[in-house]
Amino acid sequence: xxxxLYRAFFIFVGLLIFSACADGPExxxxxxIYTTQSSIELLEGExxxxxxxxxxxxxxxxxxxxxxxxVSSTGLVRGISDGTCFINITSSEGLSRSxxxxxxxxxxxxxxxxxxxxxxxSNDSISIILGQTMxxxxxxxxxxxxxxxxxxxxxxxxDEDIVTIDDRGKVTTVYFGKAEITVSVADKPSVKKVIPxxxxxxxxxxxxxxxxxxxxxxxxxxxxxxxxxxxxxxxxSSLVWKSSDESVVKVMDGELEAVGTGTAVVTxxxxxxxxxxxxxxxxxxxNPVTLDRTSWEIIDWNSCISEExxxxxxxxxPEKMLDGNVGTFWGSKWDAPKPLPYYFIFDMKxxxxxxxxxxxxxxxxxxxxxxxxx
Numbered sequence: 001x002x003x004x005l006y007r008a009f010f011i012f013v014g015l016l017i018f019s020a021c022a023d024g025p026e027x028x029x030x031x032x033i034y035t036t037q038s039s040i041e042l043l044e045g046e047x048x049x050x051x052x053x054x055x056x057x058x059x060x061x062x063x064x065x066x067x068x069x070x071v072s073s074t075g076l077v078r079g080i081s082d083g084t085c086f087i088n089i090t091s092s093e094g095l096s097r098s099x100x101x102x103x104x105x106x107x108x109x110x111x112x113x114x115x116x117x118x119x120x121x122s123n124d125s126i127s128i129i130l131g132q133t134m135x136x137x138x139x140x141x142x143x144x145x146x147x148x149x150x151x152x153x154x155x156x157x158x159d160e161d162i163v164t165i166d167d168r169g170k171v172t173t174v175y176f177g178k179a180e181i182t183v184s185v186a187d188k189p190s191v192k193k194v195i196p197x198x199x200x201x202x203x204x205x206x207x208x209x210x211x212x213x214x215x216x217x218x219x220x221x222x223x224x225x226x227x228x229x230x231x232x233x234x235x236x237s238s239l240v241w242k243s244s245d246e247s248v249v250k251v252m253d254g255e256l257e258a259v260g261t262g263t264a265v266v267t268x269x270x271x272x273x274x275x276x277x278x279x280x281x282x283x284x285x286x287n288p289v290t291l292d293r294t295s296w297e298i299i300d301w302n303s304c305i306s307e308e309x310x311x312x313x314x315x316x317x318p319e320k321m322l323d324g325n326v327g328t329f330w331g332s333k334w335d336a337p338k339p340l341p342y343y344f345i346f347d348m349k350x351x352x353x354x355x356x357x358x359x360x361x362x363x364x365x366x367x368x369x370x371x372x373x374x
Contacts, residue, residue: 223254241268
């Protein structure tokens, strides 16, 4: 019995000690207002919702400068104008907190500056030759806009039979004519720019053609005419061929046929512009031979451009007619020309039996052909 009482006493004392510890003094706890954002940055017109806790309390909100930012009774902050202020928060239990607010002036995306990537020059209109391409790009106007609109561009052509443009701004010409390229901002289609485009001709300015040709009677030959520049682009590039004497040479689409002995000039011209032409002098003989002139000597002559001191450096002397180089030639007096005819006396150094001797000059567009029959 005494042992039982002894044990019960110790259990009772233990419970008293535990109860005393549980009912001891409160610990010091720091209370504050918590928000999802420690500071707020807004554009003019932009809004932000403050979420405050602990949720067991209610809160009131106040702006220190309503001309910069306002705040609703539920904590919805709205940017009004450029500047800074604070939003003061007070809880129902007397807690408080201030959140700094920075409102930036809203700069709208207003336009697009379109430029050529190759030279960085702005383009308000485009003139481009058929066959050419170009790459366009755009810059935002103003470049420091802060409106929440990504600068993603959409490119479109008004007539893809004239010109096309891909999503990277590459322009490809298709045919002659006029069209418009429109570039707009994907998320703000009211911001756009329309660029007139004209696809133009690149005219033929000359025709490259062999200058002289010697054929045997009944021989055929294909003359190769090459319009220049090589990147020409015209609606009608057809050529017209004509022989000055069809009893000597007949021609059709560059196909020559020697039908009689003698000399004729074959002319090829641009059908749409006959002033662009080139001449080919054709000599037809029974057994034509090109004479070797390397041993010939000029005995006399009556006109040379080198007689005039200002042109002496051109070195266009009569001897150039004998050097076999088509890149060098003789020229007559220019500023003070002598009266025609001009003559030359050659020493051929040996006898030659021939029925016809023909001298051909280096012709240029618009010039005639020198022909001498002996």
